[in-house]
Amino acid sequence: MSLDRRHLLAMALASAASPALGQTAMSERTAYGFSFPALTGEPIALAAYTGQPLLVVNTASLCGFTPQYAGLQELWTMFRERGLVVIGVPSNDFGSQEPGGATEISETAHRQYGVTFPMTAKVEVRGADAHPFYKWAALERPKDLPRWNFHKYLVGRDGHIAEVFAERVTPTDTRVITAIARQLG
Template identity: 50%
Template sequence: MNIYDFTFRRLDGGEQAMADYRGRVLLLVNTASRCGFTPQYAGLETLHRRFGEQGLTVIGFPCNQFGEQEPGAASEIGAFCQKNYGVDFEMADKIDVNGARAHPLWQYLKQQRRGLLGRPVRWNFSKFLVDRQGRVVARFAPFTRPEKLAARIEALLQ
């Protein structure tokens, strides 16, 4: 099994195959609209604009498991992200990242890279970096600002 075996539902309701991103560097982030880390949407959008044409794909995965900080429906999430942060990168439909209902992609990501405090995702804006070959090469805690990832992303794009 590898990252390209998974699919997810986009915020617009369509099904998206991870295989469509083969050959691209991926930054996968669990997001929330009412979190202290929510301003990181701006940094994620900056990375998307800066490196997108070179081969980076940023995908946000809204999650309501932490403090119920993403209670809205897909249309509300999309409108919030666009209005407040100009988000143009791919957004998935709301998922669980932990527990019995955790999305299979996120189960896989957590198996590939442990966090500071083990495998579970501990809060919104946890980040997984995937290289062009589909290997999960790094995991970053929520407090790691997106701009701090630029050098790592750039190295993977070389």
Template identity: 55%
Template sequence: MILHRRDMLGLLGASFVAPAFAAGPGGLRAGAFSFDRPEGDGALPLAAYAGRPILVVNTATACGFAGQLAGMQTLWTRFQERGLTVLGVPSPDFGNQEPLDGAAIAEAARREHGVTFPLTAKTHVKMPGAHPFYRWAAEEKPGETPRWNFHKYLVARDGTLAAAFGTQVEPTDPRVIAAVAAALDKPA
């Protein structure tokens, strides 16, 4: 595996800023996981975002809810300077509504919805073949697993799972905004 300079710096910084983000006495934390980059050039470790809340959303560019990408961008624009990271995780699991692969997904999200936040490579989020982050999230919040595209998980600054929101809850819903604001206001 090849690590890019920015990933190495992020990992190094994470080790000093918030070691509990990667693992704690209660077990795994979100920082223990990484996703593949859409360009296929290595991993995107969540530890690179240590000490920052992360909104992780499984996306699909051909889904009827794809308009939520613009809402995710609104959150990213509004809260990025305060420390929020928004991460889109394209998934083919629900009706194969992510027909694209690799960089084409990110390009479509940018072109059609103005997305500038990070996206991962296409990833399985539904059991039994779910990505390890999604298996961990299912253990942390049983019954609040993705049932369709645009399920949202909010990871707190300390790497714990702070909240989950279903597909029907828009990224700009007051409940999501309140949870994000609370996560930003809470120290790591």
């Protein structure tokens, strides 16, 4: 009978501990746990891309780096069949260089640069009101925060940030292409 009590006590302790263990595992969040509102309104759930590398780039229509849209589209065209997902994230956080709404952003991205990769609605990427993805990225890579428009986070297949490229590194730079190819295997 004492064996049964020990067994019951062990089971009770295990079941009491299991929610805590589950919470610990759940706190290990990845990029795939986030979603963005799309430029067109519907959500872009990153969970739909689980296991695929993501290149998440904060963009702006009136920036000196805006021509990087063409390079981002080139990457999308080059690597999307192999699994890369490029996501443009318009933001007005730097120099107020994304002052317009969805129509103006779409005009620049889609009409001027021929962008076909997913574009989010305009969000904040820094500060207390930053989008949750960017708050998470700041915890993942605290020394690699966006300092301007066209900052690039390359998320690996494991859902964690694999590489970071500052705004001056163009999308078609050898370092970016090499890092993407490495993530694609």
